Amino acid sequence: MRSKPFLTVAHRLAILAYIVVALFPLFWLLKVSVTPNDLLYSEGVRMWPSRATFEHYTFVIAHSAFPTFFKNSLIVAGSTAVAVTILASLAGYALSRFRFRAKYWIVALMLITQMFPLVMLVAPIFKMLSPLGLTNSLTGLIIVYTAFNVPFATFLMQSFFDGIPKDLEEAAMIDGATQFVAFRQIILPLTLPGIAATLGFVFTAAWSELLFALMLISGNDAATFPVGLLTFVSKFSVDFGQMMAAGILALIPACLFFLLIQRYLVQGLTAGAVKG
């Protein structure tokens, strides 16, 4: 095929335009986070302040409760991601491979849980958690997040298991494996891309969740970072510089996390499993 230079250029330009639009808010976040307070309103709209500073970062790290929020968020998002992925892998495998009674109803129930706007559920959930002492606690948040993410993650994992030929585990069972060993040694390694996707998806969802965090947590000790960001809004002013600096810092774990799992996300491991 002969390449058409014009089309190639247009193609690249379109991608560039998309990237610029998508990344511009992030750039603005960065720009504001390094703008000294005295220049924030005085310089008009500029792409970069005439003088950059890291004072917001040092303040956020050294003098605010931000490190606590950060730690809480890591605990909550990390635990939720791991718990959801384990549960969803097992449930997804069962839905994909086993025939059992009430399967239809279990799937239907799981879908129903996804139908309600979360706002509706805040009050009942608060009512349920408070006698258990799980409000204002990270454990409570983890439980709620896990419960809300398991259905979708289960369907996600099920579709990954569906994509793995049944022949493979049957071959393993004939080779001498139990169903569980076949699951662990043959199926699970082939599902790593799915597991990575689920981990990533749940981690980011839990990392940025605001509604339940706001409603179930009061006070700074158990606050996660999205709630913590609101502490930069005081009665009379918003400290944009510090807020943005905190925002930039909060992006780091999500980025690291995706760097860690991207190897699995792009891998098409099942290629070559069956006839080709």
Add this chain to the structure above:
Amino acid sequence: MASIDIQDIRKSFGAFSVLHGVDLTIRDGEFIVLVGPSGCGKSTLLRMIAGLEDVTSGDIRIDGKRVNDLAPKDRDIAMVFQSYALYPHMSVADNMSYSLKLRRTAKEKIASAVGGAAAKLGLDPLLERRPRALSGGQRQRVAMGRAIVRQPKAFLFDEPLSNLDARLREQMRAEIKKLHGDLHATSIYVTHDQIEAMTLADRIVAMHAGVVQQVGTPLDLYDRPANLFVAGFIGSPGMNFFEGRYLVSGDHADLRLANGVTLPVPRRAGIESGATATLGIRPEHVVLDAHGALEAKVDLIEPTGFGIIMHVSIHDVPMKIFTLDRAMLDPGPAVRVDLPQERLHLFGTQGQRVE
């Protein structure tokens, strides 16, 4: 190695019944080929022997031991899948040694078993590769290798060659035959391919709609098909059939077709005069003879290179003839043929063979 004994096996998926009582005794070291049209339950039977499918009723015995409720891993049987089912995240060597590792075989033993199988199948240079870096034929070999490393009680093959091209299939067929000659392993082999069935089998099991139609050596099935189904299924091009009424007059018998034509047939004790019957003759057994008793209009000539398939009609009843005579490439509008009496098959009202 082991014998396999199948007694009145039935299988239903819910209300849908697939196998209706299959009996089969497979001797130690025997090569059994299961043939039958798509959906007749061949794979289901194989998977029940492997333990991948529950038995609805009946018994399966391996070496005299009832295995109905044994997990696949405890049956000590190897299976080659149509899709090969190689583990994509393992090298060829790991694929082949997986079963031995699961059985905690000693390292040196594994190495020698894998080495031996690889040498037999010409896989030595590929041992470190992943399945996705192999051609279809190489994958097929690895699947075979995985089955033979652990010297199981029996081998099950579910259409193992159907994803290969014709040339490769021929080659692998010969290799499987050679392998069986070396190992003398009890084998059950499912195929659609006539030639595979005829060349590989010690005995062929012909199945139709979940019922075994005939069990016998390849030549048994070819020479004395037990019923219309087997007669039509075995052989290519397929057997010619003429339906009519079997009429005895004096010391000879005829088949009177619906259009009034009569064909002389041998007298058979197993059928009454006046009964409806079907006459069968294989295309390769029809004799072309300038003084033949019947005139056949030539409809179509199909040269295959090796021989010629002639589509003709006798009084508007279509028939096929297979001949090696190149002169028949241009036979003119009609030929004369004979249907030799000793080559005729006669089937009764229920389609059963009558002698």
